[in-house]
Amino acid sequence: MTMTIKTLIKRLLLPVLCMLWAPAGIAAGGGNENLDSAYINLSDKVSLRNGAHTFVNYCLSCHEASYMRYERMADDLGIDRETLKRDMMFAADKPGELMTVNMSDEDAKAWFGVVPPDLSLTARSRGPDWIYTYLRGFYRDEGTSTGWNNTLYPNVAMPHVLYQWEGMRKANFETSPNGAKVLAGYDQLSPGTMSAQEYDSAIRDLTNFMVYLAEPAKLVRYRIGFWVMVFMLVFVGLSYLLKKEYWRDVH
Ligand code: HEC
Known part of the structure; x- marks a missing residue:
């Protein structure tokens, strides 16, 4: 049986390429069709810094991110040290400290019924689209102890801490033919300081930051990846010149 080099490469290359792409496909899939896409972009530093400001100002009072140090972030x-100390460090004295909260677990239980979970790894356990949808799913509900409810996480113990930005909303539900309660839309009860687009954008930045928080090493990998690409391009250029040099005498 004769096999040309070309068919051999084709037969070998295809399975290898499939093997390389398969894990990416699995990682990207498995989503819930009711979630909105957050469109995460870890190379957008402005978005990450914006998200970090929201996080330390509005989330860190209840939740910890106890794997992260202020100075590493x-x-x-x-972020320069002065801005960090002035605008972002409310629960710590030194930049080397971990992002913990001062509230005791007993107090948290007494106030909320549950201890607010550490948010360090939530972007990995829940996924960015879940967080993005959750933080845009709060609505007024007089029947709960906080006065708030959430369409993605029914009867959640967390109040809508960003309601001043988004304003107050009422959720309308329909009953589907199989008896399930489905969201039909929201009515705005009172306006917030932000438009709907501004609010979505702020939540996208916050979600982006939480993805960074869950895997800070990703940023380092992005930087290394960039220089690997630069190296490859230079290398290809040099190889081409070398090939030309070798073949000059042959032609
Ligand atoms: C007043 C305290 C408080 C503040 C402030 C707060 N949360 Fe929460 N959060 C909670 C509590 C309590 C829960 C647990 C809810 C439950 O289990 O019913 C929770 C749950 C969550 C969850 C779900 C975690 C999971 O995997 O189940 C996410 C995500 C979350 N909060 C994000 C945030 C973000 C982002 C902010 C800042 C914008 C924030 N929270 C601010 C109290 C708070």
């Missing part, structure tokens, strides 16, 4: 995101 500042260095990774390009």
Whole structure:
């Protein structure tokens, strides 16, 4: 049986390429069709810094991010020490401290019925689209202890901490033919300080930051990846010149 080099390469290359792409496909899939896409972009530093500001101002009072140190976040995101200390460190004295909260678990249980979970890894356990949809799913509900409810996480113990931005909304539900309660839309009860687009954009930045928080090493990999590409391009250029040099005498 004769096999040309071309068919051999084709037969070998295809399975290898399939093997390389398969894990990416699995990682990207498995989503819930009711979630909105957050369109995460870890190379957008402005978005990450914006999300970091929201996070330390509005989330860190209840939730911890106890795997992260203030100074590492500042260095990774390009935040200078003065801004860090002035605008972002309310629960810590030194930049080297971990992002923990001062509230005790007993107090948290007494106030909310549950201890607010550490948010360090939530972007990995829940996924960015879940977080993005959750933070845009709060509505007024007089029947709950906080006065708030959530379409993605029914009867959640967390109040809508960003309601001043989004304003107050009422959710309308329909009953589907199989008896399930489905969201039909929201009515705005009172306006917030942000438009709907501005609010979505702020939540996207916050979600982006939480993805960084769950895997800070990704930013380093992005940087390394860039220089690997630069190296490859230079290398290809040099190889081409070398080939030309070798073949000059042959032609
Ligand atoms: C007043 C306290 C409080 C603040 C402030 C707060 N949360 Fe929460 N959050 C909670 C509590 C309590 C829960 C647990 C809810 C439950 O289990 O019913 C929770 C749950 C969550 C969850 C779900 C986690 C999971 O995997 O189940 C996410 C995500 C979350 N909060 C994000 C945020 C973000 C982002 C902010 C800042 C914008 C924030 N929270 C601010 C109290 C708070």
